[in-house]
Amino acid sequence: MTAIVVALNLALCFAGLSALALSLDRHHRDAFLVRAGAARARTLRIAGWAGIGLSFAAAVTLEGWNFGSVQWVGTLTGAALLVVAFLSYRPGWLRPAALLALPIALVALPLALYG
Amino acid sequence: MRQGFRQSMAWLHAWSGLVVGWVLFSVFVTGTASYYRAEISQWMRPELVAGATDPASSADLAAAYLQKAMPDAVGWYVELPKPEKPAVGVMWWKSLDGPFHQALLDSTSGAPVGARDTRGGDFLYRFHFELGMPPLWGRWIVGTCALVMLVALVSGIVTHRRIFADFFTFRRRRSQRGWLDAHNVFGVLALPFHLMITYTGLVTLAPMYMPWGVAAAYKGGEMRFYVDSGLMPDLRGPAGKPGTLAPLSSMIAQAIAERGEAPEGVSVYNPADAAASVVAIFEEPHGLAHEHPQIAFDGTTGAVLGRNGATRAAAKTSTVMLGLHEGHFAGAALRALFFLCGIMGAATVATGLVLWAVARAPKGAKADGFGVRLVRVLNLGTIAGLPAGIAAYFLANRLLPLDLAARADWEVGVFFGAWALVAVLGAVRPAGTVWREGLALVGALFLAVPFVGAIATGLHPLAGELRFLGFDAAMIVLGVLFVLAARKAGRPRPPQAQRADAAIAGREALRA
Numbered sequence: 001m002t003a004i005v006v007a008l009n010l011a012l013c014f015a016g017l018s019a020l021a022l023s024l025d026r027h028h029r030d031a032f033l034v035r036a037g038a039a040r041a042r043t044l045r046i047a048g049w050a051g052i053g054l055s056f057a058a059a060v061t062l063e064g065w066n067f068g069s070v071q072w073v074g075t076l077t078g079a080a081l082l083v084v085a086f087l088s089y090r091p092g093w094l095r096p097a098a099l100l101a102l103p104i105a106l107v108a109l110p111l112a113l114y115g
Numbered sequence: 116m117r118q119g120f121r122q123s124m125a126w127l128h129a130w131s132g133l134v135v136g137w138v139l140f141s142v143f144v145t146g147t148a149s150y151y152r153a154e155i156s157q158w159m160r161p162e163l164v165a166g167a168t169d170p171a172s173s174a175d176l177a178a179a180y181l182q183k184a185m186p187d188a189v190g191w192y193v194e195l196p197k198p199e200k201p202a203v204g205v206m207w208w209k210s211l212d213g214p215f216h217q218a219l220l221d222s223t224s225g226a227p228v229g230a231r232d233t234r235g236g237d238f239l240y241r242f243h244f245e246l247g248m249p250p251l252w253g254r255w256i257v258g259t260c261a262l263v264m265l266v267a268l269v270s271g272i273v274t275h276r277r278i279f280a281d282f283f284t285f286r287r288r289r290s291q292r293g294w295l296d297a298h299n300v301f302g303v304l305a306l307p308f309h310l311m312i313t314y315t316g317l318v319t320l321a322p323m324y325m326p327w328g329v330a331a332a333y334k335g336g337e338m339r340f341y342v343d344s345g346l347m348p349d350l351r352g353p354a355g356k357p358g359t360l361a362p363l364s365s366m367i368a369q370a371i372a373e374r375g376e377a378p379e380g381v382s383v384y385n386p387a388d389a390a391a392s393v394v395a396i397f398e399e400p401h402g403l404a405h406e407h408p409q410i411a412f413d414g415t416t417g418a419v420l421g422r423n424g425a426t427r428a429a430a431k432t433s434t435v436m437l438g439l440h441e442g443h444f445a446g447a448a449l450r451a452l453f454f455l456c457g458i459m460g461a462a463t464v465a466t467g468l469v470l471w472a473v474a475r476a477p478k479g480a481k482a483d484g485f486g487v488r489l490v491r492v493l494n495l496g497t498i499a500g501l502p503a504g505i506a507a508y509f510l511a512n513r514l515l516p517l518d519l520a521a522r523a524d525w526e527v528g529v530f531f532g533a534w535a536l537v538a539v540l541g542a543v544r545p546a547g548t549v550w551r552e553g554l555a556l557v558g559a560l561f562l563a564v565p566f567v568g569a570i571a572t573g574l575h576p577l578a579g580e581l582r583f584l585g586f587d588a589a590m591i592v593l594g595v596l597f598v599l600a601a602r603k604a605g606r607p608r609p610p611q612a613q614r615a616d617a618a619i620a621g622r623e624a625l626r627a
Contacts, residue, residue: 006448021283066403070439073307074452080283080304081455088285 002071005062008108009055009072011101013079016051018098019044021083030091052076062112121274128270129471133490135260135267136468137497138246140461142257144501146243146312147457148236150442150450151589153200155236158586159512160202160219161572162230165582168196168222170377171364173203176225178363181207181386184216189353191383193363196222202230232522233512238530239505244320247531257316258324264313271302278303289603291473298466301459308456309463315440318433345424346434348411350384350392358389361417369417370395370410379407383414391415404431405438468494483546491546496538499553502597506560507533509590513564513571533560551605558597564590 021027023044028036036044055075059068086094148155157163177193185207194204203220221228245253272278282303285296302309322329329340341347363381370378378395385391391414396407404426411420426434438444442453472490477483483491511529515522537556541549565587569575576584 002446003448006452017283024280024283027283067444070403071449071452074449074456077305077308077456077459078452081300081459084283084285084300084304087283088287 002063002067004108004112005059006071006075008062008105008112009059009075010079011105011108012051012055012058013072013076014082015098015101015105016048016053016055017076017080017083018048018086018094018101019051020048021087022094023048027087027091027094030087031094058109058112121276124270124273128267128274131263131270132267132464132467133471135263136464136471137493138256138260139264140464140468140497141246141501142243142260143457143461143464144505145239146316147454147461148505149240149243150454150457152236152240154586155239157200158568158583159233159235159509160230161568161574161583163200163202163228165199166201168198168201170195171367171371173220173222173225174363174367174381176222177203177205177220178360178383178386180218180220180225181205181383182360184218185209186387188387189385191386193381193383195367195377195380197379202228231512231517232519233526234523238508238527244316247527254320254323258320261313261317265310265317268306268309268313272306275299275303289606291470294466294470294473298463298470301463301466305456305459305463308453309460311439312457312460315436318436319440321433342423344430345426346406346430348394348409348421348423350394350411351390351420353385353388354390356389357387358391358415360386360391360393360414363393365417366393366412367395369412369419370397373410374408378410386414389415392420399438399443401444403438403444404434405441405443406434465494465498468498492538492542495541495549495553496534499541499550499557500534500537502593503537503553503557503560504530504534506557506564506590506593509564510560510567513568548605551601554597554601554604558594558601560594561590561597562594564594 022031023036023041025035025041028034028041056069056072059072059075062068063071083094086097173196174193178191181188181191181193188207188209190208190211192204192206194206196203201222203222203225204217205220206215206217208215219228219230220226241247244257246256247253248256275281281296281299283300285300286293317324326337329337333340338347338350342349360383363383367378367381374397376397378397380396382394382396383391384394393412393414395410395412397409399405399407406426409423411422412418413420442450445453468490472487472494475487475490477487508526508530511526515525515529519525537553541553544552565575565583568583568587574580574583
């Protein structure tokens, strides 16, 4: 079920990249009007890399090294473009959108595994 | 003199990108469209309705047609029908240097189909690497530009000093800063794709660009190289005596029995010779590599002559790169992502070209110099002209009379004509409004495609025809995007953007 795995990858990459973007002062200010404190920025950074790492692990486990990695790079690009679009047009929506991506990933994971 | 490494790379990036930018934009756009080559062809031949087909019996019909069309042909290729492409494509030639004749046959009667004469998605696909020129010329030009693209990519990475800090940064201003942000976002976010597609594109045509290794090792018998590397079965030459070709259907039945699926096509070499050979060619098996399993038959007896071998590391590397470039392995979702990446590639080139001109526009009331004006005109002529040509190509497919002689050539003529017209308009209209006009025209053309198509053919969702929903939706999305772009181009620039430009003009590293 490649389409489900693509959805799972997109959701995880999007959540991860959103956290990474918000860990940067400029984008944190765009979204929340204040700078991220050092601790918050670090938490966001760790969460962000974790999301991206999880997405890669899911892609490689579910699709194999060759397909999984190709597909993962594609979803990373798609998700990053989405993050940029949010930051540029609706920065305030980035956090809710990223939080919404997590349950989507949670639904997609069992579907991808057993669907 | 340039001061440092980064400045010299910025200079290299700006100029290498400029000289090949217009060709690269065309290559990216038509290549990206080629991810949907089959869908475009289906839309352009609305008469062909999907249905059950029998590959074996239709191959015999094709052979009967080909024997009549050119009894002394040295080669045939029969593209067998599939449910989603129910016609039989045939090609025949008297010499490998061409000309290559082709026709589309009905899979149950064996007569030429009643579908309109068009080159379909194949035209955009071939334009992608031949630019509509004589093939060798086009391929050399595209290859040279792709090589320079690699230079531009690497020098661009070096020039971009804050790849990670600015990873998500896109300030939506119509200023030099805004254009630079857009160029960076499209370039950086899809960078793995850009590097992959440029490099693998060069690999695709590498045997043509660098034939010397194979030529030195095989000395005139270059075909042998493809047999040795596992890409082709070993074929025999003609016997010089006439022979009778056995029914293709029996060989296809054997091929189906051996591999459990119908081949996608059959090549026949020296069909009228006593030593005729028939090669059944199968779709690529699931995997990244572009490798077609093949079974060769003795054309007169139907006995198996051989199969292509397994590829080893070097050949495998090359076929995987070819596979990555074409993306045939990608399902619908991944193909959409490839398409998005291709659009981002075209957008990287387009924003780079515009940025070049914006960064060099004279400040204040001074008039443009000849160079900047030329770049501006070519920018509009390409960035609006090519999409206008594609939309016009689709419109021509629906509007040209069906019985027009050389109809397929007329469609291509309309493509180039519309492109040239937009380019000329771009050169003569006032610079202040020309982008708005050009982009709005492209948007209107794309928006017209589904409606003109529906009226001209009577095939539309309200009449119960759902085959073209995807294509029509894509046309509307493209049309709306171009109209939005036109609106944006039409808005006067806010004064703060002009001030911001003046402020960064001094420290802009891109300015060589």
